[in-house]
Amino acid sequence: EDQVTQSPEALRLQEGESSSLNCSYTVSGLRGLFWYRQDPGKGPEFLFTLYSAGEEKEKERLKATLTKKESFLHITAPKPEDSATYLCAVHHRDDKIIFGKGTRLHILP
Amino acid sequence: GAGVSQSPSNKVTEKGKDVELRCDPISGHTALYWYRQSLGQGLEFLIYFQGNSAPDKSGLPSDRFSAERTGGSVSTLTIQRTQQEDSAVYLCASSPRTRSIQYFGAGTRLSVL
Structure with missing residues (x-):
């Protein structure tokens, strides 16, 4: 079954503390992977597109x-x-689009 | 230029009523998508329109849900006999072609009482 899993579900960091968010996928025939940012009460906003490993x-x-x-x-x-x-x-x-559930990132000042 | 516009921004309805949600895509965009986003959940694909091709309705959760796109532009998502589990934010996105960047509207928050 095609799946997209994001981790962690939530992440709290101090300002200046670097980290990474993960998106793992099991799909047949990847045609592109997209990252979006979503602020509360708004629709997702495009960040990046990646097409091939590396x-x-x-x-x-x-x-x-x-x-x-x-x-x-x-x-x-x-x-x-x-x-x-x-x-x-x-x-x-198959031109299907599958979204992960997202990672809620909170940066503390 | 103008982005994707959705109306209404909020809709409160009673269980059993029908609702219509509207999406005005970016001019010239041939692809249009509807998604549902429940609290704390990711985006659930509902339906996809691409040009004059038959829409991909594979994500519609029941036959109470339908959508149309008139003249290759404005789209309306209709939910008949609404149920409480239909409460969610309904997002519309358009893109210049398939497999391209999607531009999202701000969504319609539907509350079924």
């Missing part, structure tokens, strides 16, 4: 990486404004 993308304090089985969203020296829910989504060969 690919990396960076934006400000965030870096996304991809292997054949999982993706990591690394956050370096986070700030309180990075607090949000981070969602991972996988497109697979």
Whole structure:
């Protein structure tokens, strides 16, 4: 069965404390992996797309990486404004899109 | 330019009533998706429209749910005979083509009393 699992479910960090969020997937024929950020009361906002193992993308304090089985969203020296829910989504060969349940990230000042 | 617009932003209804949720996608986007997000849960795929192709309805949870997309633009999600378990945030997203970045609206929060 195709699945996308994100861990941890929630993460509390001190400002400046770097960490990583995980998205592991078991899907048939990956066509792309997407990371989104969702703030309370809003729809998800696009961050990154990764298409092949070994690919990396960076934006400000965030870096996304991809292997054949999982993706990591690394956050370096986070700030309180990075607090949000981070969602991972996988497109697979049937054009289905599967979202993980997300990681709720809280950065303490 | 304008993003994806959803209306209403909030809807409170009584059990058994029908509701219609509207989505105005970004102009020119051929793909349109509906999702449901329950408290603390991820996004549950409901239905997908791509151009003039037949929609993918595989995510609709029951025959009380239906959706249409008129003129390749505006979409309406209809829930008939609402139940309390239908309470959730309903999100719409559009993208310029399939397998591309999705742009989401702010959602409609549906509460069934």
